Amino acid sequence: MCVCLYLVYPTRLTQLQMHMIYLGVMTGRIPIVPPIIPVAHITYNAGLLRFGSVFNLTTLRSALRRPVLEWSDVKTFDINGTFTEEMDHNKPTDPNIEYFGCWSVVSRQSDGPGLVQGIxxxxKIDMSFTRVPEFTYFLNDRNNPFTTFSALSALIVPKYGWFNDGPQKDKWPPTMRPSRLGKTLHPDEQLxxxxxxxxxxSGVQEMEFEKRWSHTWHTVGKHLRFTEPLVDLxxxxxxRVMKVEEVPQMITVHIRRGDFKFPCEEGETPPCYIPLAKYRDAVLKMQAQLLKDHNINASRVLVASDETAPAFWQQITEYGWDYFNHTAERTVERHGEWYPLLIDKITLSMGAGFVGTIASTFSFLNAWRVEDWNGGLSYxxxxW
Known part of the structure; x- marks a missing residue:
């Protein structure tokens, strides 16, 4: 019996894949990681991104001592194709289309599954969705979307899942709605x-992947090293930006702006963000601590941010800090639309110290990479 775990709707690079791989570890299933579809900061023109083109799956497999696959390992499809091209509903017998029954973990107030059309x-798969049972949810709140790993694992343990035992045996709940091609399949037990x-x-609290003790980080995330070609780039x-022969000991800084607005102080004009002075003060303290405790002179500082205002970057320059001007570098034209994000992400993980933005998953993950991979500091x- 093939035991595979498959995750759809992969909109958040890294976090969703960490969760699905962790669930695979818990249940003894083999994770099959789908390609990443561009959303939010990346346009559809960027195309699909293979998970294995970003993260070194050989290293991950070795650390976990178990297989981790991609969909390109089990099915032929065009990674350069368009994911916006709908399957032909008038040809439901297309031999390339496969049909699966799947679980939906959306909140109990939602009347339909999460959007999965791109995948x-x-x-070329058509999915029917069944809502997970009540016991899988973390809180008794219909608006709360959190489920627990332990309860989800009880559903999908190979051959001995919850619906294969006791009074509920084979009493599957109804599908939420037919698939796009009109199928109503129960959740597949093989895949x-x-x-x-x-x-x-894990059942301790919501958003625990933002905590340093996160199970998914310690089991999976810290082993998700970037591929060597991306690290070299x-x-x-x-x-080039620092005009040096070798990459120096440095502090990397992620300044999240965009939707990260905070309540304004009296007299301030919206939108209000964390003042740049807060990041500067944190960098100065970290430089002093690295020098005192570790004899590391991290005088160079490299910044990544989603801010576009010239005045912001002028201030960064006045601090004596460096940043990548991806427009001037022609990063998109030379490498592709994914690459400004990827280069920033990888560079942020390379510091002896890291300063990030509170509540940003992007910042938290890079902080832990600096701590666990480099033995560095984070703040x-x-x-406030």
Whole structure:
């Protein structure tokens, strides 16, 4: 019996994949990681991104001592194809289309599963969804979307899942709605699949993946090293912007702006963000601590941010800090639309110290990489 775990709707690079791989570890299933579809800061023109083109799966497999696959390992599809091209509903007998029954982990107030059309179009699969049972949810609140890893694992343990035992044996709940091609299939027991595994917890608290003790980080995340070609490219960018032969000991800084607005103080004009002075003060303290405790002179500082205002970057320059001007570097034209994000992400993980933005998952993950991979320090800037 093939035991595979498949995750759809992979909109948040890294976190969803960490969750699905962790659930695979818990249940003894083999994770099959789907390609990443661009959303939010990346346009559809960027195309699909293979998970294995970003993260070194050989290293991950070795650390976990178990297989981790990608969908390209089990099914032929065009990674350069368009995921917006709908399957032909008039040809439901297309031999390339496969049909699966899957679990939906959306909140109990939602009347339909998470959006998965992009993955369905890409992989030529058609999915029916059944809502997970009540016991899988973390809180008794219909608006709360969190489920627990332990309860989800009880559903999909190979051959001995919850619906194969006791009075509920084979009494499957109805599907939430037919699939796009009109199928109403019960959740598949050979290949378990879910729609959106972002809101999953060990059962301690919500959003625990933002905590340093996160089970998914310590089991999976810290082993998700970047591929060598991407690391080499990031080093090339650092050497060029800093005008150095070797990448120096440095502090990396992630300043999240965009939707990260905070309540304004009296007299301030919206939008209000964490003042740059907060990041500067954190960098100065970290430089002093690295020198005192570790004899590391991290005089160079490299910043990544989603801010576009010239005045912001002028201030960064006045601090004596470096940053990648991806427009001037022609990063998108030379490498592709994914690469400004990837280069920034990888570079942020390379510091002896890291200063991030409170509540930003992007910052938290890079902080832990600096701590666990480099033995470095981290700090989260707050507006308070």
């Amino acid at each position: 369905e179009n890409t992989l 378990a699949c879910f729609d959106f595994m972002y809101y999953v917890t 990031a080093r090339e960018y650092i050497r 989260m800037a707050t507006p």
